[in-house]
Amino acid sequence: MNASNPGALTSSLLYLDGVSVSFDGFKAIRGLSLTIEPGEMRAIIGPNGAGKTTMMDIITGKTKPDVGTVMFGGSIDLTKLDEAAIANLGIGRKFQKPTVFDFHTIEDNILLALKAPRSVAKTLFWKTAAAQAKRIDDILGIIKLGDARDRLAGSLSHGQKQWLEIGMLLAQDPKLLLVDEPAAGMTDGETAETAVLLKEIAKDHSVIVVEHDMGFIRELGVKVTVLHEGSVLAEGPLDVVSANERVVEVYLGR
Amino acid sequence: MRIVSCLLRMIALATLLALQPGVASAQGADEAFTRLGADSFSDTNRAIELLIVNAHPQAAAIIEALAAGRLLAGAGAVVIKTTDGKILDARTGSALAAEPAGLAPVRLNNGVRRTIQGALGGLGLLNPDPAKRISAAEAVFKSRDVALLPVLEGAIAKETDAKAKAALRQAQAAILVAKSDAPPFDRIAAIDVLRERGDQDALATLRSLPADSSPALKEAQGRAVSAIEGKLALWRAGQNLWYGLSLGSVLLLAAIGLAITFGVMGVINMAHGEMVMLGAYTTFIVQEVIRTRFPGLFDYSLLIAVPLAFMVAGLVGIAIERGVIRFLYGRPLETLLATWGISLILQQAVRTAFGPTNREVGAPNFMSGAVEIGQLAITWNRLWIIVFAGLVFAALLAILKLTPIGLQMRAVTQNRRMASAMGIRTGRVDALTFGLGSGVAGLAGVALSQIDNVSPNLGQSYIIDSFMVVVFGGVGNLWGTLISAMTLGVANKLLEPYAGAVLGKIALLVFIILFIQKRPRGLFALKGRAVEA
Amino acid sequence: MISRFLLQNMDKRGYAFLAIVAAIGILVPLLNLAVPAGSPLHVPTSTMSLWGKYLCYALLAISLDLVWGYCGILSLGHGAFFALGGYAMGMYLMRQIGSRGTYGNPILPDFMVFLNWQELPWYWYGFSSFPFAMLMVLLAPGLLAFIFGWFAFRSRVTGVYLSIITQALTYALLLAFFRNDMGFGGNNGLTDFKDILGFNVQAQATRAALFSMTCVMLIAGFLIARGIVVSKLGKVVIAIRDAESRTRFLGYRVDRFKLFVFTVSACMAGVAGALYVPQVGIINPSEFAPANSIETVIWVAVGGRGTLVGAALGAVVVNYAKTVFTSGFMAPYWLFALGALFVFVTIFMPKGILGTAQQLWEKRRKPAPTATPEPAPAE
Amino acid sequence: MSVNTTRRVILGAALAGATVLGSWLPASAQETIKVGILHSLSGTMAISETTLKDVMLMLIDEQNKKGGVLGKKLEAVVVDPASNWPLFAEKARELITKDKVSAVFGCWTSVSRKSVLPVFKELNSILFYPVQYEGEESERNVFYTGAAPNQQAIPAVDYLAKEEKVQRWVLAGTDYVYPRTTNKILEAYLKSKGVKQEDILINYTPFGHSDWQTIVSDIKKFGTAGKKTAVVSTINGDANVPFYKELGNQGIKATDIPVVAFSVGEEELAGIDTKPLLGHLAAWNYFQSVKTPENDAFIKQWKAYKKNDKAVTNDPMEAHVIGFAMWVKAVEKAKSFDPDKVIDALPGIEAPNLTGGISKMLPNHHITKPVLIGEIKADGQFDVVSKTGLVAGDAWSKELDGSKDLVGDWVEKKCGNFNVKTGKCGGA
Secondary structure (H helix, E strand, O other): OOOOOOOOOOOOOEEEEEEEEEEOOEEEEEEEEEEEOOOOEEEEEOOOOOOHHHHHHHHHOOOOOOEEEEEEOOOEEHHHOOHHHHHHHOEEEEOOOOOOOOOOEHHHHHHHHOOOOOOHHHHHOOOOOHHHHHHHHHHHHHOOOHHHOOOEHHHOOHHHHHHHHHHHHHHHOOOEEEEEOOOOOOOHHHHHHHHHHHHHHHOOOEEEEEOOOHHHHHHHOOEEEEEEOOEEEEEEEHHHHHHOHHHHHHHHOO | OHHHHHHHHHHHHHHHHOOOOOOOOHHHHHHHHHHHOOOOHHHHHHHHHHHHHOOOOOHHHHHHHHHOOOEEEEOOEEEEEOOOOOEEEOOOOOEOOOOOOOOEEOOOOHHHHHHHHHHHHHHHOOOOOHHHHHHHHHHHHHHOOHHHHHHHHHHHHHOOOHHHHHHHHHHHHHHHHHOOOOOHHHHHHHHHHHHHHOOHHHHHHHHOOOOOOOHHHHHHHHHHHHHHHHHHHHHHHHHHHHHHHHHHHHHHHHHHHHHHHHHHOOOOOOOHHHHHHHHHHHHHHHHHHHHHHOHHHHHHHHHHHHHHHHHHHHHHHHHHHHHOHHHHOOOHHHHHHHHHHHHHHHHHHHHHHHOOOOEOOOOOHHHOOEEEEOOEEEEHHHHHHHHHHHHHHHHHHHHHHHOHHHHHHHHHHHOHHHHHHOOOOHHHHHHHHHHHHHHHHHHHHHHHOOOOOEOOOOOHHHHHHHHHHHHHHOOOOHHHHHHHHHHHHHHHHHHHHHHHHHHHHHHHHHHHHHHHHHOOOOOOOOOOHHHHO | OHHHHHHOOOOHHHHHHHHHHHHHHHHHHHHHHOOOOOOOOOOOHHHHHHHHHHHHHHHHHHHHHHHHOOOOOOOOOHHHHHHHHHHHHHHHHHHHHHHHOOOOOOOOOHHHHHOOOOOOOHHHOOOOOHHHHHHHHHHHHHHHHHHHHHHHHHOOOOHHHHHHHHHHHHHHHHHHHHOHHHOOOHHHOEEOOOEEOOEEOOOHHHHHHHHHHHHHHHHHHHHHHHHHHHOHHHHHHHHHHHOHHHHHHOOOOHHHHHHHHHHHHHHHHHHHHHHHHHHHOEEOHHHHOHHHHHHHHHHHHHHOOOOOHHHHHHHHHHHHHHHHHOEHHHHHHHHHHHHHHHHHHHHHOOOHHHHHHHHHHHHHHOOOOOOOOOOOOOO | OOHHHHHHHHHHHHHHHHHHHHHHOOOOOOOOEEEEEEOOOOOOOHHHHHHHHHHHHHHHHHHHHOOOEOOEOEEEEEEOOOOOHHHHHHHHHHHHHHOOOOEEEEOOOHHHHHHHHHHHHHHOOOEEEOOOOOOOOOOOOEEEOOOOHHHOHHHHHHHHHHHOOOOEEEEEEEOOHHHHHHHHHHHHHHHHOOOOHHHEEEEEEOOOOOOOHHHHHHHHHHOOOOOOEEEEEEOOHHHHHHHHHHHHHOOOOOOOOOEEEOOOOHHHHOOOOOHHHOOOEEEEOOOOOOOOHHHHHHHHHHHHHHOOOOOOOOHHHHHHHHHHHHHHHHHHHHOOOOHHHHHHHOOOOEEEOOOOOEEEEOOOOEEEEEEEEEEEOOOOOEEEEEEEEEEEOOOOOOOOOOOOOEEEEOOOOOEEEEEOOOOEEOOO
């Protein structure tokens, strides 16, 4: 499962083409096409109902598209796989609402996410090796929760939970990270720190960030895709996109 | 013995027809009265025959009184007690001053009742009331008493009412088919009449054709039998469908309250069955009061019980919601435990208050008996229960969709916090919603009291089926509950003739288990992102 | 390695539990057999078999706690696995009767003779062998749980839907086992047992041995369940309970984990049933009654779910209360007491006896409580 | 007091209460002789068994007014096995070992009897079982005061065949051992009387079956084949009410297709409007409507005891009356409460039944009883239309292959399943 797979149909890490899906007649995604290159960080913006979360659901296997192609690493058809298989391919996801395991300690949360065999037998007789313990320590350091490692995750503040979740993503060591509104509900200071953290992560991972906060996106300084009514409205650097008449129209209303 | 008695009766009827009273032997009549006082069924049977043979002037009155249990006998005296309490001497029909001592009602058993039926049937063929003539003809149809053939023929000749005439002809045909010495042409015609009638009884009568009949007759009989059987098979499918709908309506009634408390509110209400039971006991109390205080109102007892049962079960429901369930919102599985406890308490409370045995809930007149539509037997109580289930369903739908409280209920169940922010008193709405669900269960109790035991265990027998119905239909969807109840009811009844009651039910349970795998949220599940989050 | 697996991170509570069960398992039979009946220290056989029953229930409760308390699968059909284990044992015991039945038929059990059955149904073959029967004690419930779970968990049936179809499962089995044509003795079930492994089941020594065996199995069941929940697999399972789809996005095949725990739990329930039958002396379809399974859930809730020890405690406490209340002047009113207990526990002690006790203990130790997360959302 | 302390106090009190109760129970007066009453007071069987508990309490009360037995007062020990079969065994053990009762009166369903049987054998005590049952049993420690199949089913079928000229039979029952066995016996019996296979319809339904539409219409259909048809019902308690309601509504009259039931008595009819059921039959060894001085006295006593003028009596109650009288006589004859001596004394003991005869305990531990056939009257009582002389209860049915050679004899052979062909005890 190497990104430079010889049988690859495309050199892109993630390749969506002509994807559509509807719920009870409502077309949430219509003809969406999107390409993410290895090592790229991409921001996705769009008004409510533009299909941002549904797009993530499709990539991670939660929702199956009605039509369209979703390829990962050039040759793997994601529409044929379930969530766990996709996660094991190396696609990590952070949810809009931070979802951590409330009744586990922070350390256990990271341990569960840590890249390791996921089978029943392997987990039943699991023993944490020294290297893995060190990796956990490192991640706890990065997300600044090293001192709180024995606290239950449920007792963390909202911002801390966001960070813990990012830490869990790091522990998974995925090839592609899907990050849904990482700055939601954060203070300005936290938002800034999160941006720094994401940029750090983007150095050796591909990242898709869905965000509402324009300031945050500006801080990330990456290519932006604007979704509207389930398809791509515009793509390019933030300045170019925000000058686009249609984007302005969509955001400000007609 | 039987032939002799028939012959005697034929003669007697002939005399009756001739309207010549007073010629009978006094001796035979005396014997009849002695026998009536003997307290033996065979003596009573013989006495009836003697009365008829001797054409006793009081025969009709005596036999009617006997049938109604108003004939008293013993110690040489036989008297008739009239419905208004007068005492008449059975021999003469003259009034007596006082009831002689030591008399007891003449007892009946099935044999005596059949003799009475036959006797009254013979007498009734000439009754001026066409309805009575029809039922008399039916009685003759069943008894196939050859002795009555001449009387029947006489009656047919005189008959003017078309329906009565048809009934009399059928009775005649029933006798002719089995009568080997009748003209073959008449017998073939009789077979046609029976084929026309085309019901189970006609089939039975046709099958009574003697085995030594002529080939022509046998062929005609064979054709008639297969024609009737083919028709009956169709009717039977219809009948099974009706049974299925009827069972479905019972399931719907039992489950629809649960569709509210469980489906809409998410409370796993194990005490739901006990709400049904409370409704049934309310019906019982209403009937008890009516029986002792206002016997005239009995036919309205269920109508009176309906609002009361709704209130009783509803108030108990509100009490449960306020007292227990409101502490448990968001913990659906814990409501299961608490309501299970409540159900134990309610069961034992009813057991303590009313005793552990079944209580009698009577059926008002309009719910007794059956009506025949073609070969479809529709029992009134089932028909009314279907109607009632439909009404309850419609009313519930209307409450939820059309009234402000319904709107509030839907708002609270969809988004409690938002509803609360908009000024809806969520506590009050919760209590009312739970009360509504429980009240509807109480209504189900009124209906179930008509077909099932009214005992402390009543609720237990419906709770699992109710959950199956709601889950199969899709939680939170009243229409789903309706379709699911009807589907399960009909499927159950269509399976039953082939698989038997037990295997049919097991098959359905397995089907539900498999179905839930296919559609984990039931028949009518909401789709989309919101539900799965 | 196995002992490491079983004893890792054992806490005080666990050791206390093990010590108590072990002590009971040794002392009670000893006090029953070795101490003369007149002595105040003597444990009567009736008390011993009563407690044997409680301990079987305790094992059943632990098996349920494993799936409910840790994995969030509220099974309302665990009684079915218990009963299947019981039937497997019952069938062995029936075959052991041999020609000592009332009709003296060497092969057919009495109820078959008396309904004119001519030969043994195929599914009764092999049950005359103890090892085979013991294998079936594990396999029958285990296989049923595996097949049922295979479908249900793959289809992602969760929450109340799962609870209701487990109830449907046990209800269907109840109806099936009531049928005399099934060949399991219908409503009368299997009873009037004579020997187990050549020892008279009625004999005091056999009862004592069965009692000790129950204690051993309870300890084994507890250790296995605990081994599972403290392992990383246990952490995954708890993660599934609290946030199933999140766990899936971490790459865990949720259905397989659930299936594993569910099957292990069903086997454990089967063992409990198998130990229950010779001590109680009868197995009948009413063990499949949905009410029995619900009651098991209640033991776990009363004791404290997600604690294992609490589940066992709950089973013993509720059943002891039942024994006490169903005799004497309370007899007509015991259902009130039982019902009230369930309502009381769910409202005032949502964490059960053990959870509440623990909370009180912690509060006393450190007066300023750390924020504890809200109870798990809808399962 | 903070909430938590309150909680703790309540908990403590509850636990203390339980302990006190536990220790309080066994302590009682020394001079009395205890009699165990093992009937379900809750659960599904409470509907039938609760009155039996009351009857026993009344009988014991009466006996004490007469001065008790052997100069000692009797004391009833009531337990509630809650319609739970294993609990029956547990409670039986408790009664015998903890309360040291001299005899136990109890059980209703076959399975409850089967469940307690090993306990009574092991601890060597006495059980009086008051309900009609499927037979095929004769145990040293059990005395069967209810009817065996030959004391109920066969005379009822004879009556229908003779008086009603029935030629076609529907055997409808609940799917458990009693109906299965009874129907097996009846099927064999009817065939021996020349009834053809196609004239017998056997149907089983689950416990508590409530939707009888299909089955009743099947019966109706079966009944229109040109021969007189009757239904022999071994339908169990709870399912009867909906069954009879459906019969009434579908218009099946007793004059067309009579139904004779073996499990429907006054108690069950009290829950049904009986007007549409006029003339349907039941076969028992006792009816409340039987006019004898003994019965009148008993009914009066019962109504006074229940303080209810509408209280009804039924067959199993009479069985307890007979059984209790027999036990008292046997104790007096043995001059001891020792189970072994009482068991030996019981066969041969005679006690008056309430229908004007004297019942006798037989060596097979069953009793002699008359068989009464009653037709349902509009007031929920039965009109006795036939009564046999005393019939001896057969422990083993002569109609079944497996048991036709077996007899129970605890007097001479000291064996419950003596094979007269092989001359050996133990069935084979």
